[in-house]
Amino acid sequence: MMIHTNNYILNIKELWDDVPEEYLSHKERYENAIKKAFIVLKVLRQLHTGNIQITDHRTPTNVYSIQDGIFRNVNPLLIHIGLFWSTIAAQASTEQQAEWLQPDSSMIGTYVQTELGHGSFIRGIETTATYDSTTDEFILHTPRLSAYKWWPGGLGNTANACLVMAQLYINGTCHGLHIFLAQIRDFDTHKPLPGIKVGEIGPKMGFNTADNGFLGFDNHRIPRTNMLMKNVQVLRDGTYVKPKHDKLTYGSMLLTRVTLISDLAYQLSKAATIAVRYSAVRRQSPIKSNEPERQILDFVSQQHKLFITIASSHVYRVVGLWMWNSHKRVTADIHEGNMGQLPELHALACCLKAISSRDASALVEQCRLACGGHGYMMASNLPQIYAYTTAAVTYEGEYTVLLLQTARYLVKFWRLAAEHKPLPQNFAYFEDYIKKNFEQWRNSPEGIIEGFKAIVAGKTKAAYDTLQCNLRNGREFEEAWNMASVQLTNASEAYARSLLCEVFWKETVQLSTKVSKSLAIVLEQLAELYLMYWALEKHGDLLLYSTISRNDIEALQSRYEELLALIRPNAVGLVDAFDIRDEVLCSTLGAYDGRVYERMMEEASKSPLNEDVVNESFHKYIRPVTMKNKL
Ligand SMILES: CC(C)(COP(=O)(O)OP(=O)(O)OC[C@H]1O[C@@H](n2cnc3c(N)ncnc32)[C@H](O)[C@@H]1OP(=O)(O)O)[C@@H](O)C(=O)NCCC(=O)NCCSC(=O)CCCCCCCCCCCCCCC(=O)O
Ligand SMILES: Cc1cc2nc3c(=O)[nH]c(=O)nc-3n(C[C@H](O)[C@H](O)[C@H](O)COP(=O)(O)OP(=O)(O)OC[C@H]3O[C@@H](n4cnc5c(N)ncnc54)[C@H](O)[C@@H]3O)c2cc1C
Numbered sequence: 001m002m003i004h005t006n007n008y009i010l011n012i013k014e015l016w017d018d019v020p021e022e023y024l025s026h027k028e029r030y031e032n033a034i035k036k037a038f039i040v041l042k043v044l045r046q047l048h049t050g051n052i053q054i055t056d057h058r059t060p061t062n063v064y065s066i067q068d069g070i071f072r073n074v075n076p077l078l079i080h081i082g083l084f085w086s087t088i089a090a091q092a093s094t095e096q097q098a099e100w101l102q103p104d105s106s107m108i109g110t111y112v113q114t115e116l117g118h119g120s121f122i123r124g125i126e127t128t129a130t131y132d133s134t135t136d137e138f139i140l141h142t143p144r145l146s147a148y149k150w151w152p153g154g155l156g157n158t159a160n161a162c163l164v165m166a167q168l169y170i171n172g173t174c175h176g177l178h179i180f181l182a183q184i185r186d187f188d189t190h191k192p193l194p195g196i197k198v199g200e201i202g203p204k205m206g207f208n209t210a211d212n213g214f215l216g217f218d219n220h221r222i223p224r225t226n227m228l229m230k231n232v233q234v235l236r237d238g239t240y241v242k243p244k245h246d247k248l249t250y251g252s253m254l255l256t257r258v259t260l261i262s263d264l265a266y267q268l269s270k271a272a273t274i275a276v277r278y279s280a281v282r283r284q285s286p287i288k289s290n291e292p293e294r295q296i297l298d299f300v301s302q303q304h305k306l307f308i309t310i311a312s313s314h315v316y317r318v319v320g321l322w323m324w325n326s327h328k329r330v331t332a333d334i335h336e337g338n339m340g341q342l343p344e345l346h347a348l349a350c351c352l353k354a355i356s357s358r359d360a361s362a363l364v365e366q367c368r369l370a371c372g373g374h375g376y377m378m379a380s381n382l383p384q385i386y387a388y389t390t391a392a393v394t395y396e397g398e399y400t401v402l403l404l405q406t407a408r409y410l411v412k413f414w415r416l417a418a419e420h421k422p423l424p425q426n427f428a429y430f431e432d433y434i435k436k437n438f439e440q441w442r443n444s445p446e447g448i449i450e451g452f453k454a455i456v457a458g459k460t461k462a463a464y465d466t467l468q469c470n471l472r473n474g475r476e477f478e479e480a481w482n483m484a485s486v487q488l489t490n491a492s493e494a495y496a497r498s499l500l501c502e503v504f505w506k507e508t509v510q511l512s513t514k515v516s517k518s519l520a521i522v523l524e525q526l527a528e529l530y531l532m533y534w535a536l537e538k539h540g541d542l543l544l545y546s547t548i549s550r551n552d553i554e555a556l557q558s559r560y561e562e563l564l565a566l567i568r569p570n571a572v573g574l575v576d577a578f579d580i581r582d583e584v585l586c587s588t589l590g591a592y593d594g595r596v597y598e599r600m601m602e603e604a605s606k607s608p609l610n611e612d613v614v615n616e617s618f619h620k621y622i623r624p625v626t627m628k629n630k631l
Pocket of ligand 2 (some may be wrong): 111113119152212394395396397398399400
């Protein structure tokens with residue numbers, strides 16, 4: 001059958017709710033979501049096997065983005081689709097993949113790493129996998145409460161299998177963390193297997209359609225061949241064959257951090273669409289007292305809140321793709337046995353994941369606030385987008401922890417620069433900074449990019465100097481590092497911002513040569529706005545570390561305000577161009593037709609509290625108090 005995926009999925013009635021899911025109980029929400037998740041999974045499987053064929057391109061992405069509308073929250077199979085399969089594809093041997101990656105597999109899996117006691121510091125994970133050469137099996141065990149797995153999406157009720165991160169022991173020697181495939185529920189009855197204690201962790205700030213779970217093993221046995229063996233092996237006699245790089249096991253986290261950047265761009269485009277369209281419909285106060293009330297989008301302060309969201313969505317889209325291509329390149333190199341580019345990719349992924357999630361959640365919240373009181377309604381969909389987005393600041397590597405990973409990388413290059421050793425081209429500016437080869441400030445995108453590089457150099461130097469000072473004062477390295485950690489994270493953040501500015505500007509300039517002149521003008525305005533916005537936000541740092549002057553900052557401010565005025569006529573067109581369907585946006589404030597107040601009233605009418613003219617609580621609780629003395 002030939003289909004257009006959007007239309008096909010949008011026409012499956014069971015996927016769309018009559019009652020908004022906020023009115024359902026915790027249990028009903030999950031059950032409703034899981035019903036829909038398996039309809040979607042069936043479509044994905046049919047696409048995969050070619051049973052249905054598609055007439056539009058980017059199909060998995062289309063299905064992925066439509067999911068936001070279907071679930072309003074999150075697909076309980078997100079980790080099954082997004083992490084379980086991809087980890088097997090990346091880390092299992094060819095034979096294991098042939099056995100496990102069957103499109104009609106009975107396995108519904110999840111990625112089980114975090115424990116009650118350890119999330120960030122994964123070397124501290126306590127679950128053990130001990131090789132028993134007499135039976136050719138691993139014994140998975142949870143030695144104490146803090147070793148219970150806690151958080152994995154879909155683990156509570158949905159998954160019957162999982163990839164478990166555990167400390168590998170062979171003949172009493174610990175070989176560190178490895179990944180194992182374990183069945184946890186019977187495929188037919190879905191009952192937990194003997195030796196498995198599994199359940200759901202309870203309601204959260206968001207992600208409430210996903211059954212995040214806990215899991216404990218009581219000496220649970222799995223075949224030796226269930227360890228993921230592409231990069232590392234345990235042989236039948238217990239011989240351990242080391243991987244070519246000891247962090248290859250962390251590869252799934254690296255890949256997810258890269259894909260998250262694009263996902264966050266998409267969340268930003270949803271928030272921007274809602275807030276900009278609403279701001280074009282909403283009128284509140286005249287600007288001049290004798291004029292009619294104006295669209296709130298005409299307030300320059302409102303443009304300041306919203307246009308940076310549109311621009312940031314483009315930034316993360318562009319940088320997400322750039323990182324995706326880098327990941328592809330580095331993975332191909334690793335395949336050939338060359339690990340040389342892995343540290344750089346890891347350092348970039350860490351700081352970009354950290355900053356993209358932090359920016360996205362801050363900007364989504366800014367969009368919500370920009371919609372005034374109505375942004376606080378669940379029916380605006382902005383609270384759900386915020387709850388979804390802010391989780392990304394923590395999961396897949398907590399914000400500060402990831403910035404500190406990138407800081408290790410920066411400090412290494414600063415040390416080379418300080419010792420006058422050769423530097424790679426992309427860090428040549430460290431040497432310029434040391435030699436005080438400062439460029440004269442230019443009030444242009446290129447000038448701002450240079451200025452941001454000076455901030456990276458200046459902040460890395462400050463952190464490095466503090467680190468060295470702590471060491472000279474007799475501190476051990478780890479303690480000295482901890483004492484410098486505020487400055488180290490500042491340096492990483494600056495590095496991420498300089499990368500975002502540079503990549504976005506260069507890619508936009510290139511793209512501009514391939515599109516119509518009028519489109520090129522708008523794209524460059526957005527890119528320039530992004531750079532000006534952050535130069536003004538960070539003007540204190542620029543004053544400290546670059547040659548910018550007060551007059552330059554005033555000129556930047558004027559240009560920024562000019563850009564807001566230039567973008568204003570195209571603002572609605574720019575968000576329409578994100579091309580997000582109403583069914584996916586799920587927002588009374590952001591629908592294409594602008595019927596904001598009508599939709600708000602229609603949604604309110606769905607409230608169960610409006611079912612009876614007089615709610616029975618009146619008779620039970622209110623009347624006995626208010627009428628007591630009047631009888
Ligand atoms: C990295 C850690 C913080 C520290 O690890 P260690 O203690 O082992 O490190 P050391 O200190 O010993 O060594 C550091 C050393 O190692 C290098 N390193 C570290 N990691 C890597 C790596 N991955 N690759 C390469 N190198 C690495 C590092 O550079 C150092 O090198 P030097 O010594 O030379 O300096 C670690 O503990 C850690 O990672 N902690 C974080 C834990 C974490 O991230 N947990 C995640 C759990 S899973 C999870 O949270 C899932 C969440 C839900 C995900 C939702 C998915 C959404 C998917 C969206 C998909 C969108 C799809 C869109 C599709 C479409 O659009 O089409
Ligand atoms: C919605 C959601 C879904 C998730 N899904 C999964 C999943 O599918 N599978 C899975 O395995 N896990 C999952 N997780 C768990 C997630 O990966 C962890 O919560 C995350 O890695 C952070 O670890 P933590 O909770 O231990 O935080 P902690 O590390 O305890 O962080 C607490 C604080 O301590 C600070 N801190 C910790 N270490 C350091 C350090 N070295 N230096 C400086 N500061 C530090 C942090 O900055 C933070 O401020 C999920 C979490 C959420 C919220």
